[in-house]
Amino acid sequence: MSESDRNKLNEILExxxxxxxxxxxxxxxxxxxxxxxxxxxxxxxxxxxxxxxxIHTDPLKKEEVERINLLLIEYHKKQK
Structure with a gap:
């Protein structure tokens, strides 16, 4: 299932x-x-x-995406 289809399905279910x-x-x-x-x-x-x-394509989730990205980057740095 494409990401777009998954997002649409998710919206419908919600x-x-x-x-x-x-x-x-x-x-x-x-x-x-x-x-x-x-x-x-x-x-x-x-x-x-x-x-x-x-959520990365949802403009309303921009702050959440940025916050999660920071956590992922920090984790990745520590794994090196």
Whole structure:
């Protein structure tokens, strides 16, 4: 499924059912990572990468994208 199709499907699901393709556990995990302000595991890194893929084209999510990108960059620097 293309990214565009995935985003459209996600919007439809959120509108109709109040929840999109991300389940509550993923949302909770993302919020916890953002709250602590750092990525500490590869799983957290992948979770945030997936979130970026979902929202990066949404102008309303620009601040979230920038915040997540900073966390991903810091994690990547520490892995070298």
């Amino acid at each position: 509108t109709k059912f109040g929840s999109g393709l991300n389940d509550e556990a993923e949302k909770k995990g993302i919020n916890q990572i953002l709250k602590k302000g750092k990525v500490t595991t590869e799983d957290e890194y992948r979770l945030l990468l997936n979130r970026i893929e979902e």
